[in-house]
Amino acid sequence: MNDICPAADGGFAAVGGTASSGTLAGSGALFVVRTDAEGGTLWTRTFTGIGSAHGNAIAATADGGFAVTGQTHALPGGDSKVLLLKIDADGSPQWEKHYDGGSGTWGSAVATTRDGGYIVCGGINPENGQSFLNIDLYLLRIDPAGERVWERRIDNGALDSGSAVTETGDGGFVIAGASSDGGNSDMCLIGTDPSGTVLWRENLGDEDFDTGEGLAYLPGEGYVVVGTVVSPIDRTRPEVSLRRSAVYMVRTDLSGKPLWKRHLGEPENDLLGHGVERAGDGGLVVTGQTSSGSGATRQFLLRTDRDGQPIWNVTVQSDADEIARAVIRTTDGGYVTVADRPGRLASRADGSGVITRFGPDGGSPGAPLIGTIAVHSTPEPSATPALPPPAVLWEQTYRLGFSCTATDLSATRDGGFVVAGSTIATSTTDLVGPPFPQDAFLLRVDASGAVLWNRTYGGSDGDGANAVRETADGGFIVAGYTSAPGDHNAEMYLVRTDRDGKVIWEHAFGGDGYDVLNGVAEAADGGFVIAGQSDIDGSSRNRSVYLAKTDRNGTVLWERSVPNDYPAGALSLEPIGDGDYIVGTSGDPNLLRIGRTGDLRWTQNLKGPLNYASPTRDGGIIVAGTVGSRETGHLMMNLVRVNATGGIEWERLCSPAMGIGYDAKETEDGGVIAVGTNHTIATRTSPKDPLPVTSGAYIIRTDSDGRVIWETTLEPDRLIGGIRVLQARDKGYLVLGNGGDAQGDVALSSTNYMGWVRLVKLGAEKDDRGFPLIWFLLPIAAVVMVLAVLRVRRS
Numbered sequence: 001m002n003d004i005c006p007a008a009d010g011g012f013a014a015v016g017g018t019a020s021s022g023t024l025a026g027s028g029a030l031f032v033v034r035t036d037a038e039g040g041t042l043w044t045r046t047f048t049g050i051g052s053a054h055g056n057a058i059a060a061t062a063d064g065g066f067a068v069t070g071q072t073h074a075l076p077g078g079d080s081k082v083l084l085l086k087i088d089a090d091g092s093p094q095w096e097k098h099y100d101g102g103s104g105t106w107g108s109a110v111a112t113t114r115d116g117g118y119i120v121c122g123g124i125n126p127e128n129g130q131s132f133l134n135i136d137l138y139l140l141r142i143d144p145a146g147e148r149v150w151e152r153r154i155d156n157g158a159l160d161s162g163s164a165v166t167e168t169g170d171g172g173f174v175i176a177g178a179s180s181d182g183g184n185s186d187m188c189l190i191g192t193d194p195s196g197t198v199l200w201r202e203n204l205g206d207e208d209f210d211t212g213e214g215l216a217y218l219p220g221e222g223y224v225v226v227g228t229v230v231s232p233i234d235r236t237r238p239e240v241s242l243r244r245s246a247v248y249m250v251r252t253d254l255s256g257k258p259l260w261k262r263h264l265g266e267p268e269n270d271l272l273g274h275g276v277e278r279a280g281d282g283g284l285v286v287t288g289q290t291s292s293g294s295g296a297t298r299q300f301l302l303r304t305d306r307d308g309q310p311i312w313n314v315t316v317q318s319d320a321d322e323i324a325r326a327v328i329r330t331t332d333g334g335y336v337t338v339a340d341r342p343g344r345l346a347s348r349a350d351g352s353g354v355i356t357r358f359g360p361d362g363g364s365p366g367a368p369l370i371g372t373i374a375v376h377s378t379p380e381p382s383a384t385p386a387l388p389p390p391a392v393l394w395e396q397t398y399r400l401g402f403s404c405t406a407t408d409l410s411a412t413r414d415g416g417f418v419v420a421g422s423t424i425a426t427s428t429t430d431l432v433g434p435p436f437p438q439d440a441f442l443l444r445v446d447a448s449g450a451v452l453w454n455r456t457y458g459g460s461d462g463d464g465a466n467a468v469r470e471t472a473d474g475g476f477i478v479a480g481y482t483s484a485p486g487d488h489n490a491e492m493y494l495v496r497t498d499r500d501g502k503v504i505w506e507h508a509f510g511g512d513g514y515d516v517l518n519g520v521a522e523a524a525d526g527g528f529v530i531a532g533q534s535d536i537d538g539s540s541r542n543r544s545v546y547l548a549k550t551d552r553n554g555t556v557l558w559e560r561s562v563p564n565d566y567p568a569g570a571l572s573l574e575p576i577g578d579g580d581y582i583v584g585t586s587g588d589p590n591l592l593r594i595g596r597t598g599d600l601r602w603t604q605n606l607k608g609p610l611n612y613a614s615p616t617r618d619g620g621i622i623v624a625g626t627v628g629s630r631e632t633g634h635l636m637m638n639l640v641r642v643n644a645t646g647g648i649e650w651e652r653l654c655s656p657a658m659g660i661g662y663d664a665k666e667t668e669d670g671g672v673i674a675v676g677t678n679h680t681i682a683t684r685t686s687p688k689d690p691l692p693v694t695s696g697a698y699i700i701r702t703d704s705d706g707r708v709i710w711e712t713t714l715e716p717d718r719l720i721g722g723i724r725v726l727q728a729r730d731k732g733y734l735v736l737g738n739g740g741d742a743q744g745d746v747a748l749s750s751t752n753y754m755g756w757v758r759l760v761k762l763g764a765e766k767d768d769r770g771f772p773l774i775w776f777l778l779p780i781a782a783v784v785m786v787l788a789v790l791r792v793r794r795s
Contacts, residue, residue, distance in 0.1 A: 001033075001353030003057045003326045004338035008064045008089070010037040010331060014338045015068050016353050017054035018046065030055035030070055030083065034091060037330075039355055045091040049083050050098060051075035057109045062116065064089040069107035069120050072098060082107040084120060084142060097146040101153070105138055109164045114171070116144040121162035121175050124153055137162045137177060139196050152196040160188075164215035164225075172199070174256075176215035176225045179203060187212035187227050187248060189256045202256035208232075210248045214276035214326075216284065222253040226276035226286050229263055233633025240658070240681055241633040247273035247286055249308050262308040267630050268292070271300065275326040280333050282306040287327040287337045290315055296588075299324035299339045301362055314362040322354060333360040389699070389712035390763040393732065396449035397739070398757045400441055400456075401425045406757040408467045409724035409736040412444075413474070416452065419443040419736060419757060420478060422464035423456060440465035440480050440493070442501050447728070449759050455501035458482055463493060466518045467573075472526065474499040479517035479530055482508050492517045492532060492546075494554055507554040511535060515546070519573025521581065523596070526552040531583055533569020534561065545570045545585050547598050560598035576615035577644070584613035584623065591623065591642065604646040608638055616666045619644035624664035624674050629653060637661030637676045637698065639706060652706040659698055662723045668731065670704040675735055677721035678713050697722030697737045701765065710765060731764035 001016035012035050019028045029046040030053040036042055047053055049072025056070040065088040071080040082099040084107065099105065104125040111119050124138040137154040139162070154160060154175075162177040171194040179188045186205030189212070192198050204212070204225060214226035229248035234241035246265025252258050264286075265271045274288040286302040299322040302313040316322060316339075324339040334357060341352045398404070398419075406421035423441045439456035440463045446452055457463060457478065465480040475498045483490040491510040494517065497503055509515075513535025521529050527550050534546040545562035546569055562585075570592075572584040579596035589603035590610040608627030615621055623640040637654040638661055654661070654674070658681065664674035678698035699722065700711040714722070714735070724736040740755045 001031075001325065001338045001340050001355070002055065004328055004336060004355065005058050005060045005066065006328055006330075007034065007060065011035050011042065012037075012039075012328075012336055012355065013058055013060070013066050014353065014355055015055035015058040015070070016338075016340065017070070027052045027075055029053055030068065030072075030085070032058070032066070032068060032087065032091060033353075033355075035355060039357060043091050045087065047083075047085060047093070047096070048072075049096070050081070051078070053083055055083075056107060056122075059110050059112050059118075061086070061112055065094065067110050067112065067118055069110040069122075071106035071122075079104040080106050082120060082122060082138070082140060084110070084118065084140075084146060086146060095146045097142070099140055099148060099151070101138060101151060107140070108162055111165050111167060113141075113167050117149070118142040119165055119167060119173055121165040121177075123161045136160055137175065137190070139165075139173070139175065139192070141196060150196055152192070154190060154198060156188075156201070162190075163211075163213045166215060166217045168217070168254075169219060170194070174215070174217070174223060176212045176223075178211040178227070185209050185211055187225055187250060189223060189225055189250075189252060191256055200256055202252065202258070204250045204252070204256075204258055204261070205229075206261070212248075213274050214286070216276045216278050218278065220254075222251065222259065223256070224276055224284055225250045225252070226273040226288075228272040228288075231263075233630065237633075237681060242628045242630075242635070244630065245270035245272050245291075247271045247288060247302065249273065249276070249284070249286065249304070251308060260308060262304075264302060264304075264308075264310060266290075271302075274324060275337075277327045277329050277335065279303065279329065283311065284308065285327055285329070285335055287324040287335075289323040297321040297323060299337060299356070301327065301335060301337065301358055303362060312362050314358070316356055318354075320352075324356075330357070334358050335362075385708045385710045387710045387765055389701075389710045390732065390765045392714075393761045393763050394449055395758060395760045396445070398443055398451070398454075398759075400443065400454060400757070401439075403755040404441065404757055405738050405755050406443075406723065406736055407465060409726065409734070409759075410468050410470060411726055411728070411734075412470050415447040415729050417445050417447075417449075417734060417759070418468055418470065418476060419445070419759070420465035420468035420480075421757060422480075438462045438464065440478065440495070442468060442476060442478060442497070443757070444501060445759065449761065453501055455497070457495050457503065457506065458493070462490070465493075465495075466516070466532075467520045469520055469522060471496075471522050475504065476501065477520050477522060477528055479520035479532070481516040489514050491515055492530070494520070494528070494530060494550070496554060505554055507550075509556065514543075516569070517546075518569070518571050519583070521573055521575045523549065524579065527557065528552075528554070529573065529575075529581055531570035531573035531581075543569055545583065545587070545592070547583070547594060549598065558598060560594075562592065562600070571610065572612045572614075574614050576621070577619050582613050582615055582621050584610045586610070590625075591621070591646070593646065602646045604642060604648075606638075606640050606642075606648070607651075611661060612663045614663075614665050616641075617670070620649070622664045622666055622672055622674075624661040624676065626660045626676075627653065634658040635660060637674065637700070639664055639672060639674055639700075639702070641672075641706060650706045652702065652708075654698075654700045654708075654711070660721075662721075663725050665726050667701070667727050671709065672702045672704075672706070673699070673725050673727055673733055674702075675699050675722035675725035675737075695720045697735055697760070699725060699733070699735060699762070701733075714760060728761070733762040735760045735762065 004014040034042045051074040053072040068085040072083040073080040086094045101124045106122045107120045108122040120140040137160040139152040141149040162175045164176040175190045186203045208231040210229040211227040216224040232238035232241035246263045249262040270291040283305045300315045303311045322339040324337040401423040404423040408420040443454045444452040462483045467479040478495040481490040482493040491508045495506040517532035519531040547560040568586040576582045583592040589605040591604040593601040610625040621642040627638040629636045637659045639652045641649040658679040661676040697714040701709045722737040
């Protein structure tokens with residue numbers, strides 16, 4: 001749903017479009033719904049124009065009916081035309097007109113004029129659909145019978161579009177919209193005379209990217225334009241900074257000259273403004289969408305005074321994403337919004353719309369409530385480390401084939417380690433697309449990093465290993481993917497080896513899309529639980545979390561799918577509790593606990609992308625991921641401690657600016673050791689020069705409450721990035737990462753890139769006097785125990 005207007009009896013009429021999920025691509029219908037004052041549906045109507053149609057705006061007419069505009073095009077394809085539809089109070093069509101400007105045209109807004117006619121604004125593509133970088137504003141003057149009086153193309157030599165229009169006191173028109181030069185965008189306001197000749201034009205934007213969507217006319221005073229401004233958080237390095245979106249509101253005089261500008265937003269949420277309406281006391285009310293760190297989108301209502309200063313704001317909590325497009329004032333001083341509920345499917349055929357009524361103060365009618373948009377707490381940044389980082393004891397570099405990349409690390413029962421990943425045997429110079437041949441590999445090393453053996457798996461196809469675990473008999477189980485040469489799809493790949501890495505059995509399975517395994521765990525009965533991603537319909541747009549159980553020979557016993565919008569499905573799998581498993585995913589929710597038969601115990605949605613979730617001895621979970629910091633303007637590692645039932649115990653933002661969290665594990669004392677990648681950007685000598693970026697492996701050690709004990713970044717010549725970490729038997733730490741002979745290149749996809757794998761061993765931490773940390777912690781533990789005994793005795 002895109003627009004709403006009041007009806008003569010106190011009810012409302014709203015317009016939007018319906019999309020078809022059938023075989024005819026691009027088909028749909030303009031949709032109008034009429035409600036009473038309480039939101040009850042009186043009637044609905046659909047119109048398909050010359051084949052397919054969509055409604056963008058609606059206006060009430062003097063006879064109790066409605067004028068609706070949008071676009072229509074022939075099927076199966078064709079240039080769009082402006083659609084203007086006049087219906088009576090019962091929704092019956094009185095006339096329907098299509099206006100062709102000689103190429104693709106559409107109507108974005110409609111308003112009635114004092115002579116009973118209409119003014120429509122929108123856009124026109126002068127190049128007949130061949131380019132979307134050169135769009136002109138399109139203005140149509142229509143008489144009461146629907147006949148075209150005149151049309152105007154307003155071209156500023158850039159991408160121009162009109163979003164709102166109103167008639168002025170002298171019979172002219174004012175249009176609000178945006179003008180873009182292909183890189184930046186500015187809110188603009190244009191005034192014309194009654195014949196559509198441009199009298200003045202004002203660009204109301206600032207140095208940031210901004211748009212204009214809503215327009216309110218203040219008779220005899222001027223105009224208010226509302227849209228969105230997108231600004232870099234880090235103004236010193238805007239080219240690499242995250243962006244923050246805020247409501248952009250500009251008040252002008254009658255000639256479009258700005259009187260004031262307001263950025264209305266919140267530190268933790270993005271606010272996008274779409275509609276504006278005058279309040280009864282001369283103030284303003286704005287509606288749009290707010291997006292939180294969890295990825296949820298909700299509609300909001302924001303009330304300001306006449307100077308644009310906020311008075312109150314409220315968000316509408318919902319079980320679905322909602323984007324409010326327009327707001328109008330009701331006869332009792334309240335407000336009504338119309339919102340779109342976008343569908344998850346690519347066709348949007350499962351979407352819907354919602355009309356919401358608010359009381360005069362932003363609450364529901366009869367239940368006053370002054371609300372505020374929900375503020376999401378910012379994870380606490382890591383504090384000053386208590387101890388210096390431990391020393392590097394040894395480091396080993398491994399070059400397998402022409403180039404290699406590691407993906408997983410696991411400890412073995414003899415004190416050694418096993419590394420899994422992918423390797424390319426020869427130069428990729430003559431290969432196009434994914435580099436083939438590519439093999440999965442296992443690398444077995446002892447406690448000092450010396451190579452015991454290495455093996456590759458797969459044939460002449462593109463194969464890779466994403467996870468490895470030692471089995472009860474000392475062998476290994478490997479999970480990954482396999483694909484045919486030249487094929488960008490993949491099948492799941494499961495390999496069972498003996499203790500020397502020799503294949504016992506291997507299986508490939510999956511559908512027609514991109515199916516990959518990212519996690520594996522041995523079950524108590526000797527079988528295996530596996531997790532990854534599966535394309536539901538063979539396309540990359542619709543992926544799900546894939547879970548399965550096999551017997552000890554790799555035969556699948558059961559399969560489960562968790563459908564949702566998961567770009568990479570399940571990213572990690574670890575056993576937890578009595579036969580349960582914890583699954584980290586790339587979607588919403590991004591943390592799942594499943595039972596031994598794949599049943600879903602609970603879900604949790606943590607902020608930002610999650611990369612790995614590992615269990616703790618008390619049944620909780622430690623999660624490593626990445627969030628966009630609204631304070632620094634850059635990505636930062638995020639550590640989260642979750643209890644056995646999915647409740648969040650603490651969160652910590654870690655690492656210097658521009659960090660990514662890849663892995664976290666519980667340490668022997670109940671603390672956390674985590675690893676990721678830290679990117680450092682130096683100053684450029686010229687804006688035309690490429691950004692000088694260096695990367696290193698970032699490691700952080702915390703106590704059980706997330707307080708920092710030490711942190712360090714390994715230099716780029718040691719590791720470009722860290723991906724796995726674990727605590728060794730001697731209380732030191734082993735870090736797995738990848739490096740390369742050319743900083744900034746991407747392993748396994750760049751021509752002649754030579755990547756390598758590196759293990760770095762750090763010693764056990766010591767306090768600032770050189771004593772092992774355990775000596776430092778023992779007196780504290782003793783005091784805690786004494787106090788506990790005293791409390792028991794007193795009770």
